Amino acid sequence: MRVTCTVNGEPAVADDVWEGESLLFLLRERLGLPGSKNACEQGECGSCTVYLEGRPVCACLVAAGQVQGLAVRTVEGLAGADVLNPVQRAFLDAGAVQCGFCTPGLIVAADDLLRRVPSPGEAEIREALAGNLCRCTGYEKIIDAVRLAAARQSGAAADQPAAEWRSGGAGQPGATGQPGAARRSGPGAGNSAAAGGQSGARASRPGETGDSPAGQAVGGSR
Amino acid sequence: MVDINFDRVRPPALLDLTGISELAGWSCDGGVIRLGAGVPYARVIDELGGRLPGLALASRTVGSPQIRHRGTVGGNLGSASPAGDAHPPLLADEAVVETESVRGTRRIPIREFFTGVKRSTLAPDELIAAVHIRQAPGPQQFAKVGVRNAMVIAVCSFAIALDPGRGRVGTGFGSAAPTPRPATGAEEFLAAELAERGLWESRGPLAAATVQRFGELVASAAEPIDDVRGTAAYRRHSLAILARRTLTWAWQSYREEGRRCA
Numbered sequence: 001m002r003v004t005c006t007v008n009g010e011p012a013v014a015d016d017v018w019e020g021e022s023l024l025f026l027l028r029e030r031l032g033l034p035g036s037k038n039a040c041e042q043g044e045c046g047s048c049t050v051y052l053e054g055r056p057v058c059a060c061l062v063a064a065g066q067v068q069g070l071a072v073r074t075v076e077g078l079a080g081a082d083v084l085n086p087v088q089r090a091f092l093d094a095g096a097v098q099c100g101f102c103t104p105g106l107i108v109a110a111d112d113l114l115r116r117v118p119s120p121g122e123a124e125i126r127e128a129l130a131g132n133l134c135r136c137t138g139y140e141k142i143i144d145a146v147r148l149a150a151a152r153q154s155g156a157a158a159d160q161p162a163a164e165w166r167s168g169g170a171g172q173p174g175a176t177g178q179p180g181a182a183r184r185s186g187p188g189a190g191n192s193a194a195a196g197g198q199s200g201a202r203a204s205r206p207g208e209t210g211d212s213p214a215g216q217a218v219g220g221s222r
Numbered sequence: 223m224v225d226i227n228f229d230r231v232r233p234p235a236l237l238d239l240t241g242i243s244e245l246a247g248w249s250c251d252g253g254v255i256r257l258g259a260g261v262p263y264a265r266v267i268d269e270l271g272g273r274l275p276g277l278a279l280a281s282r283t284v285g286s287p288q289i290r291h292r293g294t295v296g297g298n299l300g301s302a303s304p305a306g307d308a309h310p311p312l313l314a315d316e317a318v319v320e321t322e323s324v325r326g327t328r329r330i331p332i333r334e335f336f337t338g339v340k341r342s343t344l345a346p347d348e349l350i351a352a353v354h355i356r357q358a359p360g361p362q363q364f365a366k367v368g369v370r371n372a373m374v375i376a377v378c379s380f381a382i383a384l385d386p387g388r389g390r391v392g393t394g395f396g397s398a399a400p401t402p403r404p405a406t407g408a409e410e411f412l413a414a415e416l417a418e419r420g421l422w423e424s425r426g427p428l429a430a431a432t433v434q435r436f437g438e439l440v441a442s443a444a445e446p447i448d449d450v451r452g453t454a455a456y457r458r459h460s461l462a463i464l465a466r467r468t469l470t471w472a473w474q475s476y477r478e479e480g481r482r483c484a
Contacts, residue, residue, distance in 0.1 A: 019236050020226040041227040043289055044373065055264070055291040061223045062292070066238050109287065130372030131286020 005067045007031060008077030017064050024048045024059035026067075027074060035075040035104045046132030049105035050074045056112045058131075075104035078111060087111045090149035091142070098136035106132045110146045119150050245296070245351065253357045256320075259296025259350045263308075266295065274355055276311035276362030276381050283307055283366050286373055296350045299335070302342040302401070309336070309402035310381035311364055313394025318354040323347050329354070336401035360384035361475035363468035366396075367460050369451075377452040380440065380464035382472050386422050389413055393465070398444035398457045408439035408465065425480035428473050436469055437462035 003017045003026065014030040022041075027033045027050070037047035041060045048059040051073035078085040087110045090096070097103050106129060113120055113128035120128065125146045134142060225231040239245055245260035248270065255273055257266070263281035267290070271278040277295070284290055284307050298308040299319060312332045319330045321344060328348070335342050344350065364381045368374030376397040383392035391412045393405045415432050416422050446457035 020232065022223065022227060042224040043285070046286060046288055049288055052291075056288050057291050058288045060227060061289075063223060063226075063236060063238065065236070066240055112287070127372070128287055131288045 001065060003064050003068055005069060006071040007033065008073055012072075014064070019063070019065055021064045022060050023050070023052070023062040023064050023067055023072070026064040027059060027072070033074050033076050037101055037104055039101065040133075043131075044133065045102070045105070046109060046129075047102050047105040049108040049132065051108065051112070056109055075107055078107065085111060086152055087114065087146070087149045090145040090152065094141050094145035094148050096137060096141040096145035098134075102132060102134040102136075106134065106142060110142075110149065113146065114150055114153060119154055120146070239349075250357065255355050255357060256352050257295060257355060258352050259299075260294055261296075263290040263293050263295070273357045274311075274315075274362075275358055276314055276364050276383055277308060277355065279362070279364040280307045280311045280366070280379070280381065283364070283368075283372075283376075283379075289373075295353055299342070299350050299353065300344070302336055302340050302344075304336075304339055304399060304401055305376045305379075305397040306402060307366065307376060307379060307396070310379050310394035310396045311362065311383070312353065312355065313402055313404045314362065314381040314383040314392035315355050315358075316392060317356075319350060320352040320354060321345075321348045322351045323349065327351070333404060336403075339400045358383065359388070360386045361472040361479070363472045365464045365468050367452075367464065375451065378444075378446070378457045378461050378464065380461060380468055382465070382468045384472050384476060386476065389417055389422055391416070393440065395440065395444065395461055395465075397451070398446040398461055400445065403443060405440040405443035405465070407443060408436050411439055412436050412469070425477045427477075428469070433466050433469055437466040440465035 001017050001019065003014045005012055007027070012031055014026055017026060017030070024036055024038055024041075027036055028038060036050050036059050038060065039045045039047040043058040043061045046058065049056050050059045051057075051071075052059075052062060052067065053070050054073075079088060084092070085107070087107050091103060091107060091110075096106075109129055109132050110125075113125065117124055117128075122143065125143050129139075129142065129146070226233070239260060242260065245258045248255055248257045248261055248265075250256075250273070255270065257270070257274075263284050264287070266274070266281040267278050281290065281295075284293055295308045295312075298306040299312075309332075315332075317332045319332060319335050321328045321330065323345060324347065330343055332353075335344075337343055360383070362381070362383045364379070366379035367377040369377070378398045379396040381392075381394045384390075385392065391409045393409050394402060395405060396402045412432070419426075419429075421428070441458045441462040444458050444461050446454040446461075448454050452460075
């Protein structure tokens with residue numbers, strides 16, 4: 001079948017698309033946009049996150065035919081001609097990129113967060129990035145990068161170098177070694193354990209297992 | 223889509239329902255929400271948190287933001303997994319599933335919908351069109367146990383809905399029996415306790431023994447198994463805790479509501 005859609009603002013057409021093919025395959029293999037990464041193919045890792053009609057989705061879980069007539073924006077479509085998107089810039093400056101494989105998905109997810117919530121708290125950042133796995137960074141630098149992008153957006157940290165900015169406030173290096181407990185407060189924290197790998201303890205962080213209900217803190221309806 | 227990606231299935235045809243606008247919206251008529259089967263969790267959270275707090279809480283624990291933009295309550299019902307996050311609040315709210323086929327429309331009470339592990343009364347040629355849920359008549363809560371707080375299938379989950387006007391208590395639990403289930407014994411026990419002690423009217427504190435017994439009755443309604451996510455004993459134990467906690471939160475809301483109105 002033929003699929004016609006808009007990708008990064010430009011019309012795109014692909015022919016001979018197999019019905020069971022994913023949007024991710026369409027983007028990478030047919031439209032020459034390999035920025036969105038193919039990792040888990042089951043919606044677990046978020047590396048293929050793209051905007052579909054303005055909402056972040058896993059491109060591996062969308063059938064190519066489902067984007068007929070719709071607008072897709074990939075990580076390639078975030079930067080301007082000569083200037084990086086603020087989130088991309090902040091990821092570089094904060095050292096949030098290591099192997100880089102998860103980065104495109106995280107950039108899109110973080111970009112979506114900052115469009116909706118200009119000054120997100122830690123819990124909001126963690127919840128927004130909960131669907132993106134990174135096996136290198138331990139997430140701390142990624143969260144720093146989102147804070148940096150948010151601060152620059154609001155102009156508060158426009159002139160401050162990234163390293164200096166990081167050494168203050170909630171992103172202190174000392175916080176990295178504390179497994180979980182210190183950061184699990186406030187509404188939204190319950191659904192925000194994006195940093196499951198930070199202590200290497202996997203599922204055994206205090207408060208994560210056993211009778212800690214995800215619904216406890218997440219709804220805001222209590 | 224995961225099964226297709228991994229070449230586990232090759233369906234002869236795929237039908238995309240996302241473009242059907244009748245499935246993609248919700249409406250409210252006479253205090254009942256008709257939630258189209260294609261409304262994603264993200265919209266349930268954003269648009270229906272006030273009217274359907276139990277379902278919105280459960281929706282918030284589904285997958286990740288990316289998944290919540292695509293996944294729907296209708297899809298959850300179609301899969302009929304015992305672990306489906308939407309099912310406990312739907313059971314607690316006594317929702318009604320609306321299906322369509324060439325034979326017409328059926329309305330299936332949720333408590334008759336699930337028939338086995340990933341099986342339901344849905345006929346092969348039937349489509350889930352919507353689910354009808356009464357606008358919350360009282361406090362609702364949901365809680366779920368998982369190894370992370372995101373991107374997890376429930377080890378077990380529990381929902382409670384209080385209906386002070388009718389003097390009823392609704393419950394539902396997931397991942398602790400072949401199907402999602404209500405804990406009817408616990409519902410009847412608590413409703414009777416609240417009525418006998420005049421607590422609906424007085425909004426007085428719940429006795430510790432009442433809360434304890436409620437948890438025990440919920441756990442005794444479970445028929446869990448040992449599997450990769452947890453043991454049967456752990457599920458039973460944690461279900462009792464979730465039941466006690468959610469009841470405590472819901473009752474606390476009910477009491478605070480009373481104070482605000484007074």
